[in-house]
Amino acid sequence: MRARVGQRIPVVVQSRGRRRSGARVLFVCAETVVTCGVLVLLLVVHQLWWTNLEARAEALDQVRALEQEWAVPLPEQTLGEPTVGAQTPGGDPADEDSVVGDRPDDGASAGASAGSAGEPASPGTSRSDAFAVLRIPRLGLTVPVAHGVSKRSVLDKGYVGHYSGTGDPGRVGNFALAGHRNTHGEPFRYINRLEEGDEISVRTRARTYVYRVDxxxxxxxxxxVGVIRPVPRSLVKPSYGYDAPGAYLTLTTCTPEFSSTYRLVVWAKLVR
Incomplete structure (x- = not known):
């Protein structure tokens, strides 16, 4: 009897050891999965919430700074207020980072660009500094407009970017802008809600221009690229766009949401 009992005891001990070892492996695997899940969740929170928080705060500060600066009058001869029909002056060289559409997450675009910088920047400022404030009352949107469509220096800061080489606000031509649809302030998230007749204003140091969605x-x-040309017309869907010169405003962003597969375009005409 003692011999038989002695032979059974090692078998029982080995079985328990294997079960404990298997349980430890399962526990480690479960812990790894949970840790990875938490990291992914934190990344999503950072992208969808924290980047918006930071970018919107920075954009709002820039709007306040611009409006405070504009509250200080300049000598009349330095304003150079543009008028509808005036020729667009040459601008700064192209922003090296301003080509859009070459990366799936570059925020918004309908094409590439190079050239004009809109209204002149103050001495000592860079091309990425904001020079105008865009307001869309229907969306409750107020956002600064900066030169170029670089992700790093413009779009990811929550700004709207002015395509280099396109027209200036209030002038004959196409004042074309790009903005993020999602993350980093997502200023253009809801421009799909705009309808014909909605008003959009662009304020510069010189004056405020009002456009109407068309x-x-x-x-x-x-x-x-046709959608940001001086006389905008889609090359993909030629039934959309214009045939004659005018003072146009173009807004571009990615679509559908959380994707960069296509571009959404809104056109507006200057009314005052």
């Missing part, structure tokens, strides 16, 4: 192109290709 057409909305719900979806086009990222490289549809």
């Amino acid at each position: 057409q909305v192109l719900r979806q086009t290709a990222p490289r549809d």
Whole structure:
């Protein structure tokens, strides 16, 4: 009897050891999965919440700074107030980072660009500094407009970017802008809600220009550069766009949300 009992005891001990070892492996695997899940969740929170918080705060500070600066009058001869019909002056060289559509997450675009910088920047400022304030009352949106469409120096700061080489606000031509649809302030998240007749204002040091929404192109290709030409017309969907020169405002962003597969375009015409 003692021999048989002695032979059974090692078998029982080995079985328990294997079960404990298997339980430890399962515990470690579960802990790893939970840790990875927490890290992914934190990344999502950072992208969808924290980047918006930071970018909106910075954009709001920039709007306040611009309006405080504009409250101080300059000598009349330095204002150079543009008028509708005046020719667009040459601008700064192209922003090296301003080509859009070459990366799936570059925020918004319908094409590439180079050239004009809109209203002149103050001495000592860089091309990425804001020079105008865009307001869309229907969306409750107030956001600064900066030169170029670089992600790092413009779009990711929560600003709207002015395509280099496109027109200036209030002038004959196409004042074309790009903005993020999601993350980093997402100023253009809801421009799909704009309808014909909605007003959009662009304030500069010189004055405030008011545009009225005229057409909305719900979806086009990222490289549809026709939508930001001086007389905008889609190369992908030629039924959208214009045939004659005018003072146009173009807003571009990615669509659908959380994707950069296509571009959404809103066109508006200057009314005053």
